[in-house]
Amino acid sequence: MAEHSAVRALVESIGQGFAEFAPPSSRTSGDGPLDWPGYADQRAAAAGRADADESVLCGRARVGEGEAVLIAFDFAYLGGSVGEDTGARIVAAFEHARELRLPVISLIASGGSRMQEGIRALQQLQAITRACLVVRRDGIPHISVLRDPTTGGMWAALGAAADVVLAAPGARISFGGARVRSASDDGADFRAAGKLADGQVDRVVDEGQLPEVLAELVSLLHPARLTGSPEPAPVPRALGAATLPETGMRAVERARAAERPRAEEYLDAYFTRRFEISGDRSGGRDEGVLCGFGEHDGRTVAFAAQTGSANTAAGFRTAARLVRLADQLGVPVLTLVDTPGAANDAAAERGGIGPAIAEAFSAVAEARVPVTTLVIGEGGSGGALALADPDRTWVTPDAFFAVIAPESAAAILKREPSEVPDLADDLKLRPQDLVELGFARGIAR
Incomplete structure (x- = not known):
């Protein structure tokens, strides 16, 4: 009894x-x-x-x-x-x-x-x-x-x-x-x-x-809260610098600055309340990717936010899990991009970093609900692109996005370290360059 x-x-x-x-x-x-x-x-x-x-x-x-x-x-x-x-x-x-x-x-x-x-x-x-x-x-x-x-x-x-x-x-x-x-x-x-x-x-x-x-x-x-076709999540307002960088290297420096607003600050400003989910259900967690559901202007919005670190396979799988769950429930998604790139050490390879990134790409590509992306810091190659929607991406004034970091470009091209700033300009990675090239729809203010 x-x-x-x-x-x-x-x-x-x-x-x-x-x-x-x-x-x-x-x-x-x-x-x-x-x-x-x-x-x-x-x-x-x-x-x-x-x-x-x-x-x-x-x-x-x-x-x-x-x-x-x-x-x-x-x-x-x-x-x-x-x-x-x-x-x-x-x-x-x-x-x-x-x-x-x-x-x-x-x-x-x-x-x-x-x-x-x-x-x-x-x-x-x-x-x-x-x-x-x-x-x-x-x-x-x-x-x-x-x-x-x-x-x-x-x-x-x-x-x-x-x-x-x-x-x-x-x-x-x-x-x-x-x-x-x-x-x-x-x-x-x-x-x-x-x-x-x-x-x-x-x-x-x-x-x-x-x-x-x-x-x-x-x-x-x-x-009962999630009826009908969801409207896209509104683009968050930029929390950091208001002016655009004059050079590519200045864009890189601002995105890497310790004082730049990070994902936690953006999520706190955007949501009145939120619940985070954790883990990829396959044996891993990555604290460098924050995922969950929150309330914005009375609506439920799902989020997957990179926090500035190099993400592991578990992080990409958790983000993919979040996007698929949001799609299942009919919830619009907000992704915040901020990573120097995917982890590339031996542990990452053993953990299946390539298939995990592919899983994140697929989840975003297959989503029937709208995905809104804001680049808030570093946009490092495919590890950052995996969370970016191809049609609804914005960028803050203190962020950049590049096919490769300018330092890595110098190493591959066998250039001197003194040439890194010139390569940053050549890569056209500034926010205004991303808009002009058609990658971003606009600059968040």
């Missing part, structure tokens, strides 16, 4: 007026499809402990400014495991979300598929995956919260499949549960902090902060 009350209390702390959905007709009777000895008794005992007849609680509630569908796992019921009836309830909850056009919030604490139901239980992973995919195709966001523990199929089919993934501090998160892997494999890699560091989780959130964080996400990503 106490554990179930805690789960219901969690649900009711997140959503006001929680109303549970009527469950689909039960498919499981007696000792189940395998005639597992004592399974009926096990389910009866679990129901008594959890004060529930299954391991999930599904319903709708008001979360902040809008309604959402909630799916909450009760670990007291057979370890939050998933059988046929569990899967049917989860799939039905996604169908409700699709019919009502409400975001889905899954609060997961599960040991995986229920062994007493064998392959019938395992098949639920396919059904749940299809349900997640259907709502995604309909532009409905899915937010997962990984509680302790989240293992097995519910991490792979439900938690990791979400658009935004949150985790409870210290939560055990892994595909293989603790009892089926080596006892030595129980370090940070299997906990929430490790998943955050590896780019598999967007944010670790304390339970006390969870209602506020989820309310913010529901507000920014609610389908």
